[in-house]
Amino acid sequence: MTRVDFMQGNIASAEGAIAAGCRFFAGYPITPSSEVAEQMARRLPKVGGKFIQMEDEIAGIAATIGGAWTGVRSMTATSGPGFSLMMENIGYAAFTETPCVVVNIQRGGPSTGQPTLAAQGDMLQCRFGSHGDYSTIALAPSSVQEMFDLTVKAFNLADRFRTPTFLMADEIIGHLRERVEFPDTVECIPPRPIREGKLPFEPEEDLVPGFTPFGHGHRVHVTGLTHNEKGYPASTDPDLHEKLVMRLIEKVERARHEIADYDIQNPDAEVVFISYGVPTRSVRQALLDAPEGLYGHLNLRTVWPFPENLLKKFPNARVFLVPELNMGQMAREIVRHCDQPVISLPRLGGELHTPRYLLDRAEEYR
Numbered sequence: 001m002t003r004v005d006f007m008q009g010n011i012a013s014a015e016g017a018i019a020a021g022c023r024f025f026a027g028y029p030i031t032p033s034s035e036v037a038e039q040m041a042r043r044l045p046k047v048g049g050k051f052i053q054m055e056d057e058i059a060g061i062a063a064t065i066g067g068a069w070t071g072v073r074s075m076t077a078t079s080g081p082g083f084s085l086m087m088e089n090i091g092y093a094a095f096t097e098t099p100c101v102v103v104n105i106q107r108g109g110p111s112t113g114q115p116t117l118a119a120q121g122d123m124l125q126c127r128f129g130s131h132g133d134y135s136t137i138a139l140a141p142s143s144v145q146e147m148f149d150l151t152v153k154a155f156n157l158a159d160r161f162r163t164p165t166f167l168m169a170d171e172i173i174g175h176l177r178e179r180v181e182f183p184d185t186v187e188c189i190p191p192r193p194i195r196e197g198k199l200p201f202e203p204e205e206d207l208v209p210g211f212t213p214f215g216h217g218h219r220v221h222v223t224g225l226t227h228n229e230k231g232y233p234a235s236t237d238p239d240l241h242e243k244l245v246m247r248l249i250e251k252v253e254r255a256r257h258e259i260a261d262y263d264i265q266n267p268d269a270e271v272v273f274i275s276y277g278v279p280t281r282s283v284r285q286a287l288l289d290a291p292e293g294l295y296g297h298l299n300l301r302t303v304w305p306f307p308e309n310l311l312k313k314f315p316n317a318r319v320f321l322v323p324e325l326n327m328g329q330m331a332r333e334i335v336r337h338c339d340q341p342v343i344s345l346p347r348l349g350g351e352l353h354t355p356r357y358l359l360d361r362a363e364e365y366r
Contacts (some may be wrong), residue, residue, distance in 0.1 A: 003182040009147040010077075010174045013103055013167065014039035016151030017075050019186045020128040022101070023049035024074040026063035028056050028082060031115040032171040033105035035200035036077035057082035061102065067220060068093075068100040073155055077103035079171075083100055083122055084129070090164055090225045091130025097201070097209065099158035099191055103151070103167045106325075108350055119351025120277055120325040124332075126166050127304050133245050135252035137259060138166040138304040142280035143163035144178035150261075150301060152186045157259065159191040161206050161252055168303065170325060171279045172352070194218060201209040207251035222330065236289030253305050260307035262300050269296030270318045271362050274334060276300040279323040279353055286355035286362070295362050303330060308337035319365045321345055323353045341365075 006016075014036050017025070018111060037053070042049045050067075054060040060076045067074035078086065083104050085271030093100060108114030109121050122129075126138050137157050139150040151167055158165040194200060194210030200220045202255055203209050209229075212218040221231035226241045227236045235241070248274040252259075265287060266272075273283045280299045288293055296314050300307070311320070311334070319341045322331040337343045347353055 002184070005180050005182065006177060007180055008035060008174070009107065009141070009144045009169065009176050010035035011039050012144045012147040012180050013077070013169070014043065014099045015182065015320065016148040017101070017155070018043050018047060019148075019182070019325040020073060020152040020155040021188050022073040022075050022155065023047065024064070024067035024072045025049070025076065026052045026054050026067065026074070027060040027076040027078060028054050029128065029212055030057070030079045030097055031209055032107055032174050033077045033079045033203070034060065035174070036103055036105070040075075057085040058089065063298070064100050064102075064193070065096070065098050066090060068098050069214050071106045072218060075103065077105065079105050079107050079115070080119075080122060087125070087129040088128045091132060091134065093164040094130065094134040094136065095132070095224045096222050097162040097248070098164065099162050099211065100164050101151070101154045101158055101167065104166055106170045108348070114350055118172065118278060118325055119136040119350065120168075120329070121156065121171055123168065123303065123326065123329040126168055133249060135249045136166065136304050137161065137163060137252060137302070138168045139261065140168050140276040140303050141173055142277055142299065143173070144176055145180050146301065147173060148180055148182065148217065153261070156187065156189045159211070160189060160208070160254070162191065162211055163252060168277070170278050171350070180230070200231045201227060202229040203247060203251070207247050207254070256305040257309060259302055259305060260310065261302040261347045262298060262307065262310055264313055265297040266293050267296060267313050268316055269294065269314065270316050270332050271365050272296035272298060272314045272317045272320050273358065273362070274298045274300065274320050275324075276303050277325075279325065282355050282358055283323065286358040289355055290359055292364070294366070306333050306337070311338045319343060321358070321361060321365070323347065323358060
């Protein structure tokens with residue numbers, strides 16, 4: 001039986017984590033994400049889980065990685081400056097193929113910036129922030145319901161692909177209060193166990209190895225050094241390094257169509273908005289205010305890996321308009337995948353694009 005509640009986005013994300021089976025949270029409070037940690041501190045002890053407030057964000061992500069390697073679904077939450085501090089260990093998680101979830105409630109930056117105002121300035125940091133080459137999975141909610149739903153999905157993707165997975169929300173969605181429906185149960189897809197005779201980092205056909213946490217019947221060596229399929233360091237072997245890094249990228253990138261999550265309005269339109277996160281709400285109102293069918297809309301709930309094939313779902317598109325609460329971070333990615341003009345509509349300072357502003361810009365290109 002579905003339960004209906006009225007709650008804040010950050011709380012809904014924490015509830016999604018609990019529903020998904022998350023039983024370990026380590027983090028450091030930072031505005032505007034602190035309510036995630038507060039709710040996990042209240043709820044985890046009641047469901048047999050553990051909450052630890054660490055001394056900083058570096059320790060928070062490190063403990064989260066350690067929690068995952070005990071076989072427990074693990075999560076941390078933060079915002080801009082804390083996310084920056086986590087980057088080295090996020091690279092470690094990617095390289096050691098550690099399934100965990102990082103919630104980033106974005107605020108204005110750089111540096112400590114605007115702690116109480118919304119931004120989407122961490123979208124490229126999420127994709128490229130750690131050193132070296134790797135791929136990543138990131139989801140972007142635009143409602144409180146999606147804070148719950150996509151947190152659940154993030155855990156399943158993290159386990160499916162053995163990779164850190166990000167929920168890239170923003171201050172407005174994190175602090176927004178809306179109606180939320182909680183199902184009795186949610187789909188929880190556990191990590192695939194290692195098959196008999198397989199090595200801890202030996203990939204299956206989908207390039208993802210089975211996962212063997214510590215204490216579950218296999219000897220596992222985990223290192224941030226380049227490693228062979230046993231997990232042992234082999235950092236001076238150029239061919240092995242290239243093969244390993246290429247596999248880490250390919251296991252995510254070749255599944256981009258499987259991972260893609262989106263919705264589309266008016267696919268025959270010639271002027272099309274592309275949005276993710278809170279600007280999606282302004283775009284939807286703009287389409288309601290415009291003559292029916294005049295403008296199209298692609299809302300991305302998955303932003304990484306970028307689902308470039310979705311651009312082809314607008315065969316008549318002459319121009320794509322991309323409102324973001326940054327200087328055009330995802331617009332740069334969209335430019336790489338289409339021949340049409342891509343018009344970035346940046347906004348800084350914490351204020352949203354108004355529907356009227358979006359319609360005025362769209363009218364210029366109609």
